[in-house]
Amino acid sequence: MEETISMSYGSGGKKTSHxxxxxxxxxxxxEVLCELADGALLNVSGRIGFSTDSFVIYPYFFPxxxxxKLSVCGTVNDVIMxxxxxxxxxxxxxxxxxxxxxxLRRIVNSIAETSKYAGVQIVTGDTKVVDKGHGGGIYINTSGIGEKIEGLNLSKERINKGDKVIITGNIGDHGVSVLAVRENLLDDDLIESDCAPLIELLPIVNKYKEHIKIMRDPTRGGVATTLNEFIENSELCIELEEDLLPIDSKVMAACDILGLDPLYSANEGKALLIVNNSVAEELVDDLKSIExxxxxxxxxxxxxxVPGKVVMKNFLGATxxxxxxTSNILPRIC
Amino acid sequence: MEETISMSYGSGGKKTSHxxxxxxxxxxxxEVLCELADGALLNVSGRIGFSTDSFVIYPYFFPxxxxxKLSVCGTVNDVIMxxxxxxxxxxxxxxxxxxxxxxLRRIVNSIAETSKYAGVQIVTGDTKVVDKGHGGGIYINTSGIGEKIEGLNLSKERINKGDKVIITGNIGDHGVSVLAVRENLLDDDLIESDCAPLIELLPIVNKYKEHIKIMRDPTRGGVATTLNEFIENSELCIELEEDLLPIDSKVMAACDILGLDPLYSANEGKALLIVNNSVAEELVDDLKSIExxxxxxxxxxxxxxVPGKVVMKNFLGATxxxxxxTSNILPRIC
Structure with missing residues (x-):
């Protein structure tokens, strides 16, 4: 067999079949995929969630x-969010x-393993081949369908004064990991991307569904940009406390060297939740019990x-x- | 405003918002899209069809x-099929x-017009920007969701001896149109792509749903390749009559010049149907009444x-x- 993809793999003919x-x-x-029709027939019940994402990350393999893996995580997480x-x-x-x-085999294998872990089926697909110089090695789009969790109503409009902001883990790992690999930083002490499907969040979401106002995974643009989307054009302010931000020391060190801010660095396995104050601590305790x-x-x-703004207060009380x-800190990060 | 897309349009920040x-x-x-969440919530009932397609065609504008337009037609047609x-x-x-x-504005406008005509809503999206030299200008992925037509059961297994093969119009227009434009052929007498959503096929499909065995739009690989997919590894043979193939004279002339076979040229607004002999003529008459x-x-x-094969019989009776x-006649055709 040839060892690289040639144009005829995209012709729609025998090579494409192979x-x-x-x-x-x-x-x-x-079974659904094995039918190999142009579309899949699925059984769903009630309301569904539908999301799409393209992945253009470079390098294709990162710590x-x-x-x-990323192409499954990204869409699975958007559906959960x-x-x-x-x-x-x-x-x-x-x-x-x-x-x-x-x-290609390694990447497809990784897609299979991650989707199995996340409990999702790949049911329909498409493959195109583009001529050399017009692609990025491989670009992947996944679209996802999920079933709505009854009783969970997520909306910016439900955010209120007094609500708490929760993050499910350390901030900024994915973006810093990819940049460190690209720049050959920290060779002996790799920073791993947090890339993961947030499937274990589902029982927690279900338990606290009446009290969760909104959720979002802070990918491109990071935590700071995502939080802005929650309250821009509203009378509300989100105030973070710098001392409370969970940031891995290696990520912090890499950010210091590179002049980056982890609050603007992408995550691919974290969720931001705005929840009612009354359950915030209990919810975090439940989260912490999951590795x-x-x-x-x-x-x-x-x-x-500060209405409509996200602010951060440091240990001196300054905000x-x-x-x-605004500008791009890192192209092709996801 | 700047007149071209820069990397910061893909950062996830302010430029991306713009x-x-x-x-x-x-x-x-x-309303669904205007929520601008990472996923859309939809109401569907019963079984759904789900399909995805990426479009990498060059040139972006063709007759x-x-x-x-193509990115809407392709997926809408796969969902219908x-x-x-x-x-x-x-x-x-x-x-x-x-x-x-x-x-980009022209292309987005075209997506909007075509989806409006096809009666579909764009409900969720994603935008990535890749660095110069790693893309093809613009690549588009659309995924589509449709509601199953009750009583219509499409399956290769339902194809029987005696069934008729129907095509909804002229063969090979899209592929030849794109090639002619690329090669600067036929300047004064353009061949138009047949690119169209097959939405007007739905009433016919509904009327004859018990008698339609399978449908497929013959895109990449053309009519010959699609028909092979219907009967390969079966005992059945599909026999075409050369004299019955509807091919536009300009398409035929261009194929003669270029040494192409219209049966292997892509269509983007045609369907192949295998139907019960008893309704074939009436169904075609109904089709012909639609422009x-x-x-x-x-x-x-x-x-x-010839079991498992597609054959063509010419006017002399030779097959x-x-x-x-097998090989690629034309890269980036869809």
Whole structure:
């Protein structure tokens, strides 16, 4: 077999069949996909959540994951953040001519493992090959469908004064990990991306569903940008306490060297939750009892100090406004 | 405003907000999308169809359409071919640094117009920007959700000896149109792509739903490759009659010049149907009464002459086997 992808793998003919039937399909052993029609027929009940994301990250392999794992995590997490239990994914690959078939196999294997862990089925797909110089090795789009969790109503409008801001773990790991690899920093002491499906968050969400106002995974733009989206154009202010922010010491050190701010660095396995004050501490305790959320913390609260803004208070009591990210700190991070 | 897309449009920050909220969202005026969460909540009932497709066509603008229109048609048609009424689309853009914002506006406008015509709502989306030299100007992924048409059961297993093969119009227009534009052929007498959502097929499908065995839109690989997928590894043979194939004379002339076979050229607004013999003629008559299907024809039948193969009989009675497409006749055709 040839060792790289040639244009004829994208022709829709025999080579495409080989690529799909021999390399991709065997990894995803489910009846719906095996039908190989242009669309999948699914049974769903009630309201559904629907989300899409393209992944253009470079390098394809990074500490803690690869573009395949990331492409499942990103969409699974978006479906969860919209208040749904993820069920089905589509998988669309745009492969650049010359891409290694061995690397493709590794990526597809990673997609299979991650989707199995997350309890989602890949049910429909598409593969395109583009000519050399017109791609990024491999770009992946996944779209996801989930079933709405009854009784959970997420909306910015439900955020109130007094609510607490919770993060499910350390801040900024993914963005710093990818940058460190690209820049060949910290060779002996790798920072792992936090890339993970937030599937273990579902029981907690279910338990506290009446008290959760909104959830979002702080990916591109980081925690600061995501929190701004919650309260911009409202009378509310989100006030973070710098001392409460959980940041890994290696991430902090790398940020110091690079002049980055972890609050603007992407995460790929964390959630921000705005919850009613009355359950905040109990919810965090429940989170901490789960290994992947052991660094969960209340990091701030909603008040009306600076309407429409996110501010951070340091240990001296001084506050600064955290604006949305404006310029690009890192291209192709997800 | 800057006239091209820069990397910061993909940062997840303010520029991304501008791109999404000022250029993209205003075209798709619907409440679900305007929420701008990472996922959309939808009401669906019963079984659903789910399909995904990426579009990497070059040039982005071609006679009869553009990559925006195509990205809606392709997925809408796949959802219809899986036996569903299309309802919702996701829209994911991968834009190369330096892409013209004016062209982006035209493409987004075209997506909006086509989805309106097709009766589908764009409900969730994603935008990534990749650095110059790592993209194709613009790549688009759409995923679609539709509601299953009750009583329509599409399956290769339902195909029987005696069934008829119907095509809803002229063969090969899209592929030849794109190639002609790329090669600067036929300047004064453009061949238009057939790119169209097959939404007007739905009433016909509903009327004859008990008698339709399978449907597929013959895109990459063309009519010959799609028909092979219906009967490969079965005891059945699909026999086409060359004299019955509807092919536009300009398409035929261009194919002659270029040494192409229209049976392997992509279509983007046609369907192949295998139907019970008893309704085939009436169904074609109904199709012909609709302007976009005026060239619909019965082009062959299912028999057992050459098991597992698609064959074509010419006017002398000689037959040749039509294999699946092997090599690539045209990259980035869809």
């Amino acid at each position: 690529l799909i039937e021999d390399i991709i399909i065997p990894q995803f052993n489910n 803690g994951g690869d573009i395949g 919209s208040g749904c239990v993820p069920k089905y994914l589509s998988l669309a690959l745009i492969i650049e001519e010359g891409f290694s078939i061995d690397e 992947m959320f052991k660094d969960a913390s209340i990091i701030g609260e909603v008040n009306m100090n 600064k406004i955290l604006y949305k990210l | 791109l999404i909220e000022d250029i993209i969202i205003p075209q798709f005026n619907n 009869g359409g553009d990559i925006g 899986s036996g569903c009424v299309p309802k919702y689309l996701s829209l994911a853009l991968i834009i190369e640094e330096g892409f013209s914002i004016d062209e 976009m299907f005026k060239d619909a024809s019965i082009i062959g039948e299912v028999n057992m002459n 040749k086997i039509l294999y699946k497409l």
